[in-house]
Amino acid sequence: MRRAASVSGRGGCLATVRRLCARSVLALALLGVAPAAGAERTRLVAYTALEPEQLDPMRRAIEAAVPEVEIAWRRDSTGIITDRMLAERDAPQADLLLGIAATSLLQFEAANLLDPYRPAGVEALRPFFRDPTPPYSWTGMDAYLGVICFNVEVAGRHRITRPSFWRDLTGPALKGRIVMPNPAASGTGYLLVAGWLQTFGEDAGWAYMDALHENVAAYLPSGSAPCQETAAGRAAAGLSLDMRAAAEKAVGAPIDIVVPVDGTGWEAEGFAVVAGRPHLALARRVADWAASREANALYARSFAIVAYPGVSSPGPLYPPHAEARMIRNDLEWMARNRPRILAEWNRRYGAKVRER
Incomplete structure (x- = not known):
């Protein structure tokens, strides 16, 4: 019996050990510890009009900050994304909007397509980049x-x-x-x-x-x-x-x-969580990151004007x-x-x- 238990243990936990493993995973989750490498992640679809060279650094930063998430970009020009979102209003396909014109976000807000979520830390952002109309639904990132x-x-x-x-x-x-x-x-x-x-x-x-x-x-x-x-x-x-x-x-x-x-x-660019999607809690955690100083430092690599004060460095050619x-x-x-x-x-x- 002991040998059988030992052999079985190489392939996974026995019934008792499985219960202990499950409790350990739950405890780690409650403590906010990231899942181990190879753990299953939740795929979030993000519509964006960011430049192609910005996408991979942004994805890596988001997935480092929220390890449970895998970002799947759907990139296009602003007008095309705007028309697509409005066409999909009865069955949205995106979980997140990131790097979208504020004028488009305002249209989506008026159409009740955005989750009324105020990300953690938005009070630190320049007032101009905060949604002025309740319920709070979108947050600015940069201006161009x-x-x-x-x-x-x-x-x-x-x-x-x-x-x-x-x-x-x-x-x-x-x-x-x-x-x-x-x-x-x-x-x-x-x-x-x-x-x-x-x-x-x-x-x-x-x-x-x-x-x-x-x-x-x-x-x-x-x-x-x-x-x-x-x-x-x-x-x-x-x-x-x-x-x-x-x-x-x-x-x-x-x-x-x-x-x-x-x-x-000029135009402001921002982010928002799409209403009615199945992974709102995770999408909101990405929104919390997107409002952070760390995220704005990443935006400042591509834009001279960003929401978080004091992190912009446009360079000598600007x-x-x-x-x-x-x-x-x-x-x-x-x-x-x-x-x-x-x-x-x-x-x-x-x-x-x-x-x-």
Whole structure:
């Protein structure tokens, strides 16, 4: 008997030992000790519009902080994710939203798609990044803004003057030499359009976009693509986001980063837990981590403006006056008017949209 027990023990616990093992596992869980390597984890689907290079570091950091979780990213441009979430409202497929435009989160909040959860530690964040409307449902991570990536080599060959104001992009020297994001697909594209409409007024804003359209070669499917096209010399000016411009310049692209003097549109990016999903407790623990100083230090590797004070370090290539040129922006107006604005934009300019 003893030998049989000994042999059986190599393959697992006997009945009595199994009970002891189960109690030990429970005790470790209650103490907050991480499960052993190889233990089964719970898969959480996270919709995101973060840049592809951000995803693996973010996943590893989340899974280190909440070891019971396995993150499965579903990445796309902001507009596509927004439309997908709204289409799935009766049967949501995502557990988490991470790195999603605040204007999209506001739409999801209005549609009752978000879990009303206030993550631990949000009081430490800058007030601007906290959901102002009860019940608290989303939290900001970072902010990004519209800039002009201006290729100085292309400009030199074609005698194009460096722009300082948005109106400078409508001159004849830039005809066919500008690319910008499609606002129906890209959050960066939408913040640019919404910024012009708020800054210039609706009539003057549409008139400006009519003139700009004459010089635009194509509307591209992401916020990064116009700066990448410009960095490669395929355009003279690419309307893009600040941190993509800084990243392209850091690897030697011959571009100037222009933040127009007359102000630029911007967007906040945030996270939320999706309501009605089966693993709310674990998703909320990820949200707690996402509000932490540690998480914000990770965001600060990619963004100059983050929610947690004192952790931002944009680097020497980032325009020092960028934050000061952010317009007085109404995110709720942007969220509420998005369908109307995009319908009108597509009617006027959709013929130049370049698909993926």
